[in-house]
Amino acid sequence: MHALSTRRTIIAGLAAVTALAGASAGTPAIAASLSKSGPALPDLAPGTIPRMIDWIATRSGWNATMAPPVHLAAPAQLARMLYGDKAAADRICPTALYSIDRHEIYLSTSWNTDDLRDRSVLLHELVHHLQILNKVKVDCPALYDRQAYALQAAWLREQGIDEPYSFLRLDEFTIYTTTRCPNYY
Ligand SMILES: [Zn+2]
16 A cells, blocks of 8 residues: 555545545546546636646745646545545545545536635645655655645735635644644654
8 A cells, every 4th residue: 555545634624625645546447437527627727737836846946847637526536535435424525635646636526716715725736746746755744735735825825815724714723733743742
């Protein structure tokens, strides 16, 4: 099993749950159903993803990468990718995933190109793409999310959002406590 395959980040009580997903996202059945969904994000302004990648690279010092494939998937499908086939009714549905194995982004079908919060979720997942392709070293996978939230917040500030964490219905303390390595307790 991939070392990161069980990684998930659940921020309690929020809509903006994003997660890294490993092997479960690469199951052939899910991949086949997603590949039939046609071009993703048709309403996204051309150049948006490359601009986000350049912004992340400049901010982080990592190398820019090619844009990853971005798929839309129903919330139930995202939950299955994250949790596997076990019933996940009592779990929070993710709104976005990055597949470490496939180097692809999956956004919920509720994702809206006109929604700044949703666009920031896309940026968050692109951070994971650059982290993985740049082989960014972290002490534990939770720290990938801490970097991603920090860059997401910085990007939102540049879009004129003074309080990006409240805009995301998150707070910095929650992010800190959910994105630290377990051995640091
Ligand atoms: Zn994340």
